[in-house]
Amino acid sequence: MTSENQTGVAAFSLLGLSEDSERQPFLFGLFLTMYLVTVLGNLLIILAISSDSHLHTPMYFFLSNLSFTDICFSTTTVPKMLVNIQTQNKSISYTGCLTQVCFLMIFAGMENFLLAAMAYDRYVAICQPLRYTVIMNSHLCGLLILLSLFISLVDALLHSLMILRLSFCTDREIPHFFCELAQVIKLACSNTLVNNILVYLLTSILGGGPLLGIIFSYIKIISSILRIPSTGGMYKAFSTCGSHLSVVFLFYGTVFGVYISSAVTHSSKKTAVASVMYTVVPPMMNPFVYSLRNRDMKGALKKLLWRTFSFS
Template sequence: MELENQTDVLEFLLLGLSDDPELQPLLFGLFLTMYLVTVLGNLLIVLAISSDSHLHTPMYFFLSNLSFIDVCFSTTTVPKMLMNIQGQSKSITYTGCLTQVCFVLAFAGLENFLLAAMAYDRYVAICHPLRYTVIMNPRLCGLLILLSWLISVADSLLHSLMLLRLSFCTDLEIPHFFCELAQVIKLACSDTLINNTLVYSVTSILGGVPLLGIIYSYVHIVSSILRMPSAGGKYKAFSTCGSHLSVVSLFYGTAFGVYISSAVTESSKKTAVASVMYTVVPPMMNPFIYSLRNRDMKGALKKLIGRTSFL
């Protein structure tokens, strides 16, 4: 009997990070705490920016979108993991797995493009300060967000639809805490050449182009800063880029770490643990990076918390 005709009842097993029963309560508490911190921190950023008129600028417009996407990114993977730990179950339906693949790809792609848009914003602010308000107008900012959504959603739908053509064998165990595209493809019985070719080619383009854009922007930013005559001007310029550079380093550093770990080790468990670093840790750390290094953001958060306490 063809498995292709039974995909509506097919289930995958998410093996998670550990099989040790004694570690499950610890993992549940750890990831629940990280998820709550991620959601609370990023929602505070969004609320602080929307409630403070001084922060209604392109830089903070992109930041609020990044915080919203971080909440969505974490919500795509962590709650299902917590449900499986709490219910002592490892199953995820075929439909649920493909849906998770689709959303993970979409939100990861969005974060990638948003970081590039934020780098371009800093490039214009530092290299062309007199033309900043003209170039970074609301229409361009909205267009950059719209293009990011369209490209990311199209990419995620493409990969998800290509998964539908695959049939799967009896070994349906995914050595991960969520349905990662590469791990799902490995379980297929049918030919996966087209899928793998698509993954490597599209990921290289959609991942490489924004990264090259970020590098190009910062090469010009650093060059412009070094030509500034005053030390105060240099410090101010570097400080406006520090938070973004920290987030970029965290996102791409952890992503490359996962890629390298999967290439040099055959242990799926180690790869799964490494994947936590780019799916869970960056969304949790981003609010701290932007709030601790940004005076305007600190002020807006204090006003928001003070207003909430008063109410």
């Protein structure tokens, strides 16, 4: 196969989830609905938190940032997919593909770090309740957000710059509905050893580190809860962590599920379908998890909706 320098690459082709023309209207309607639910649900969470002074706490500060990240995460992939289905054009420009890779890495990293920050917040609230307001002050919360954003930006820019040094073959078909980093690297004709090492190294450090932090936090939380003498106290402590734990299992469970499925199957279509589970489903489900399992969140949403419809 012939190769081209990256500056000569005009576009990539996103094969999507199905090439069957009869399925395209169904896929368009399904993903449009999921995207609108994601944006509306997460926007309601942000508005409810910002409008209720009782929710101006570290836990809900991190949750509002998580909701904003979820909106951005879905917006990076789904609108382009909808446009491609509607126009029956599968192409994405080289610049657009590289931009998509960069933003996906940023928001995936932010999601990862925010879940770890929320786990630390729950650890301090349950294991060190008397020092909670001292430790989890506004300065620390803001610093955790800025640090998460900085690390995610550096990680994304590093991977994007490493893609710029690659040359690509004439076959530039990506078997996904978005430009995934690993799939873009696979299309390169030049040596990708450094890129692959960087992917595995940074994924292990920046992905595994927060996950280990979450696991460590919950080991401490569970051991602390088990020492509570009253059943009511134990239930109340567990309930404060229930929503966060559900989101953690949803995010990491879908990510691990995708990578396990891609390891055991050689079908690119099955891998593309599985990738929907971590790029589209968690951002859509997170607002439901928090609004259904959290009493304060349900109360704030009811107040917001009541004010909205009473003034209309």
